[in-house]
Amino acid sequence: MIDIGANLTHSSFRDDVAEVVARARGAGVESIVVTGTTAGESVHASLLAEEHGLYATAGVHPHHARECDAHTIDRLREIAQHPRVVAIGECGLDFNRNYSPHPDQERWFVAQLELGIELGMPLFLHSRDAYPRFSEIIRSHKPQKAVAHCFTGEKDELHAYLDLGLYIGITGWICDERRGQHLVKLVREIPPERLLLETDSPYLVPRDLRPQPKARRNEPAFLPHILRAVARAAGRPPEEIAAETTRNARDFLELNEPRPSASAQRPLAA
Ligand SMILES: [Zn+2]
Numbered sequence: 001m002i003d004i005g006a007n008l009t010h011s012s013f014r015d016d017v018a019e020v021v022a023r024a025r026g027a028g029v030e031s032i033v034v035t036g037t038t039a040g041e042s043v044h045a046s047l048l049a050e051e052h053g054l055y056a057t058a059g060v061h062p063h064h065a066r067e068c069d070a071h072t073i074d075r076l077r078e079i080a081q082h083p084r085v086v087a088i089g090e091c092g093l094d095f096n097r098n099y100s101p102h103p104d105q106e107r108w109f110v111a112q113l114e115l116g117i118e119l120g121m122p123l124f125l126h127s128r129d130a131y132p133r134f135s136e137i138i139r140s141h142k143p144q145k146a147v148a149h150c151f152t153g154e155k156d157e158l159h160a161y162l163d164l165g166l167y168i169g170i171t172g173w174i175c176d177e178r179r180g181q182h183l184v185k186l187v188r189e190i191p192p193e194r195l196l197l198e199t200d201s202p203y204l205v206p207r208d209l210r211p212q213p214k215a216r217r218n219e220p221a222f223l224p225h226i227l228r229a230v231a232r233a234a235g236r237p238p239e240e241i242a243a244e245t246t247r248n249a250r251d252f253l254e255l256n257e258p259r260p261s262a263s264a265q266r267p268l269a270a
Helices: 017-026 039-052 062-067 072-079 102-119 133-141 155-163 181-189 220-234 238-253
Strands: 002-006 031-034 055-058 085-094 123-128 146-149 167-170 195-197
Touching: 002 146, 002 195, 002 220, 002 238, 017 039, 017 220, 031 039, 039 055, 039 072, 039 085, 062 085, 062 102, 072 102, 085 102, 085 133, 102 123, 102 133, 123 133, 133 155, 155 167, 155 181, 181 220, 195 220, 195 238, 220 238
Parallel strands: 002 031, 031 055, 055 085, 085 123, 123 146, 146 167, 167 195
Antiparallel strands: none
């Protein structure tokens, strides 16, 4: 299995990230994509990926859109040249917390979509309470490959994203008896070739996990718990879903093909 989204640069992993990665591997999670949420954190993510044999993304989360400046996209472009960086993001819109003004969020979301398209890299997208604006932006920019990570929306939102060709990332939200029940039904409507699994560690500890982890920290070793919840919801064997979602992650992130070298991807200087 591959955890396509874990925030291992978070301070809660500072002292034991090697053990966390070892526990994940022991639980059958062969790799992890470390999420980049600011330019600085994306550098950190790429270094963690290099040190522990993982992968990383390079991007700015909508919460941090207000901190972007004229150098941000150039920095991300440079970080994306790291051989362990496999996607641009996480980027998108978050109209739930509204930590950054909407115009800033939209501007930097679009700039990162354009960067992903320019580099020919998949996009790791965040959308919270931002439908349908999020779909309108995707529709007008048409990234080649993108995942709506940590999908928590309703049926119309799911089908809009599927129609746009997006992959759908499911987290332990589906294990939440208070706010994730709708996902239990919806997961059956995700075509098997579009489903990806993730923990979004250290956030979103599955609420039905027993015992609950210390300090309520989620970690990639709990991905099989999410797999089992998805399998129950889909009415299919977990082994089958594990094989499919792993294959999807490899296809989505192009883990089987070596990336063209940085210089080959960069447009020629005028
Ligand atoms: Zn997110």
